[in-house]
Amino acid sequence: MRIEAAEMKLITLPLKFRFETSFGVQTERHIIVLTLYGDGLEGYAETTMEHTPHYREETIAGAWELLEHLLIPQVLGKEFANPEMLWAEIRGFRGNKMTKAALEMAFWDLWAKSLGQPLWKVLGGVRTEIPVGVSLGIQSSVEATVEAVGKSLQAGYKRVKLKIKPGWDVKPLMAVREAYPEANLTVDANSAYTLNDIATFRKLDAVGLDYIEQPLAFDDILDHAKLQREIATSLCLDESITSPEDARKALEIGAGRVINLKPARVGGILASRKIHDITESYGLPVWMGGMLEAGIGRAANIHVATLPMFIKPGDTSSASRYWEEDIVEEGLEAKGGMMPVPQGLGIGVTPKRDFIDELAVKSAYISAASGH
Ligand code: OSB
Ligand code: MG
Numbered sequence: 001m002r003i004e005a006a007e008m009k010l011i012t013l014p015l016k017f018r019f020e021t022s023f024g025v026q027t028e029r030h031i032i033v034l035t036l037y038g039d040g041l042e043g044y045a046e047t048t049m050e051h052t053p054h055y056r057e058e059t060i061a062g063a064w065e066l067l068e069h070l071l072i073p074q075v076l077g078k079e080f081a082n083p084e085m086l087w088a089e090i091r092g093f094r095g096n097k098m099t100k101a102a103l104e105m106a107f108w109d110l111w112a113k114s115l116g117q118p119l120w121k122v123l124g125g126v127r128t129e130i131p132v133g134v135s136l137g138i139q140s141s142v143e144a145t146v147e148a149v150g151k152s153l154q155a156g157y158k159r160v161k162l163k164i165k166p167g168w169d170v171k172p173l174m175a176v177r178e179a180y181p182e183a184n185l186t187v188d189a190n191s192a193y194t195l196n197d198i199a200t201f202r203k204l205d206a207v208g209l210d211y212i213e214q215p216l217a218f219d220d221i222l223d224h225a226k227l228q229r230e231i232a233t234s235l236c237l238d239e240s241i242t243s244p245e246d247a248r249k250a251l252e253i254g255a256g257r258v259i260n261l262k263p264a265r266v267g268g269i270l271a272s273r274k275i276h277d278i279t280e281s282y283g284l285p286v287w288m289g290g291m292l293e294a295g296i297g298r299a300a301n302i303h304v305a306t307l308p309m310f311i312k313p314g315d316t317s318s319a320s321r322y323w324e325e326d327i328v329e330e331g332l333e334a335k336g337g338m339m340p341v342p343q344g345l346g347i348g349v350t351p352k353r354d355f356i357d358e359l360a361v362k363s364a365y366i367s368a369a370s371g372h
Contacts, residue, residue, distance in 0.1 A: 001114050002079045003107070005037040005367035006072045010064065011359035013294055015322055020138040022165035022192035023054040029292055030060045033327065033356055034067065036106045043110025044351060045300065046327075048264040048291035049098045055190070055291075056098070056218060056239060056265065063099040068364050071103050077368030083108055087270055097242050097267040104268030105300050109346040118303070118348055120341050123273065125306025129338040133159030133313035134321070135188065135290065138168055145172045146179045158313035158337035159184040159210065165192045170203045177207045184313070188213035191239055195223050201231045210312070211236040211258050221246070224255035236260055238289060243267065244274035251282045258312065262289040263304050264297070272304050280309045288314030295319055295328030299347040302332070302339055313337065327356055 010032050019026040032047040049058035071090055080086040086107045090100050112119040120128075134152045139145040145162065152160050162173065164187045176185060186209050193200070193215045204212060211234040216223045218239035228235045235256035241247050243266055247259060259279055263272040279286050288305035291297070301316050316339055319332040326332070328349040330342055342348030 001038050001081070001111055002077070003036055003038045003075050004077070005365065006076065007035040008064065008067060008364045009033045009356055009360040010060070010362040011327070011356060012361060013323060013327070013359060015292065016324060018137065019292065021163045022190045026292070029294070031294055032060065032063060032067065032102065033296065033351065034102050034106045036110050038110055039114055041110055041113045043106040043108070043113065043346065044296045044349070045102045045106035045109065046294055046297040047098060047102045048262070048293060048297055056242070058096060058098045062096070063102070064362070066096060066099050067102065068366065071100065072366050075103065076366065080107065083111060083270055087268070098264045101264040101266070101268040104270065105263065108269050109300070113346040116345060118341070118343055119300070119346055120303040120306040123269070123303065123307060125303065125341070126308050127306050127341070129340045130288065130302055130305040130310065130316065131158050131313040132316050132334050132337055132339045133157045133161060133184070134317045135161045135315045136163065138163045138165065142172050142175045146175055149176050149180060149183065153180060153183055156334070156336040157317065159186060161186045161188050161213065161315065164189050166197065169200055173204060173207045184210055186210045186213060186236070188238070189215045191216060191218040195226060198227065198230050201227065201233070205232045209233050213260060214238040214240065221250045221253060221255040224250070225253045228254055228256060234258055238262070241266065241275070244271055244278055247275045247278045251279065251284065257284055259284070259286045260289040261286045262291060263301060264291060269304055273307065276307050276309050285309055285311045287312035288316050290315035292322060294323065295326040295330065295332055295349050296347065296351065298332050299328065299342050299349040302341050303347055306341055325355065327352055
């Protein structure tokens with residue numbers, strides 16, 4: 001597979017809900033839609049980093065710059081027999097996992113299409129639908145929180161994750177637990193706490209959560225291991241895991257018992273598969289996280305979540321929860337908490353070209369012939 005050209009479109013897509021986390025409020029997403037062209041086929045990916053460096057360090061501005069002037073020129077006009085070969089071409093650039101993941105994942109789509117297969121089959125996936133839950137932002141009141149959880153359970157979602165921050169944790173969670181004694185509940189702190197908050201986590205132990213996601217610093221594993229020894233509830237790592245090596249080290253020191261695996265955060269699908277295998281060797285589950293993706297990123301994540309150890313419900317909920325109109329033709333909708341895997345070639349979704357053009361605030365087309 002020779003990569004002949006690439007196209008980038010930066011779009012702004014308004015969210016249907018106000019998404020508040022410990023690091024801020026989001027009302028829209030900024031996404032680079034990346035298309036790779038080769039062998040008469042098109043491979044798609046979208047970027048997942050935030051506009052500002054509040055989740056990890058990467059930004060949309062940085063991603064645009066690196067893709068246009070470094071990563072795409074590095075692979076353009078070259079022949080790649082498989083994703084490993086493409087990765088070998090860009091792995092020497094340190095960090096910037098989400099940016100590199102966009103390129104890697106677009107190539108997987110292109111490559112699976114050249115093999116005439118849906119991505120999940122190429123990956124060796126084992127299911128045609130994946131269990132999903134929802135991630136709910138911080139609500140305006142305890143009552144609103146209980147109501148939002150109720151609606152999600154009513155819709156059939158298999159797990160409800162609630163965002164927490166210091167001062168918004170034990171109280172809303174106690175209320176939700178009282179209202180729904182049997183619900184599968186988790187919380188996500190997005191790194192808002194320190195080891196000084198152990199008393200809060202001991203109180204959360206009483207709520208009976210499946211896990212507490214990323215309570216401590218975004219780049220920490222040591223303090224997470226200390227906290228894990230002090231409380232009963234399992235810790236789940238999100239921000240802290242950006243590579244297979246991170247996963248191995250974190251599990252080895254007991255920094256958590258679950259990993260929220262977001263392919264974009266770890267550099268793409270090759271790294272995701274490795275992390276999946278590492279967690280399996282520790283007998284621990286993973287689940288598919290989300291970054292409020294539109295249809296292209298959502299579809300890719302669904303395919304990856306067909307791997308065997310994606311046992312716990314993930315964050316890949318129905319596209320219609322997020323958007324009035326998605327950027328792909330196919331409706332990615334869960335029923336009864338199960339999200340069907342798109343069965344077309346590659347990631348199995350068709351971008352709405354006109355809609356994307358309408359939303360685009362910036363675009364670039366880079367071809368091997370243009371001598372870039
Ligand atoms: O921490 O998992 C997170 C969204 C943006 C950034 C970080 C996170 C999230 C979510 C939403 O929790 C998951 C989703 O619905 O896609
Ligand atoms: Mg998280």
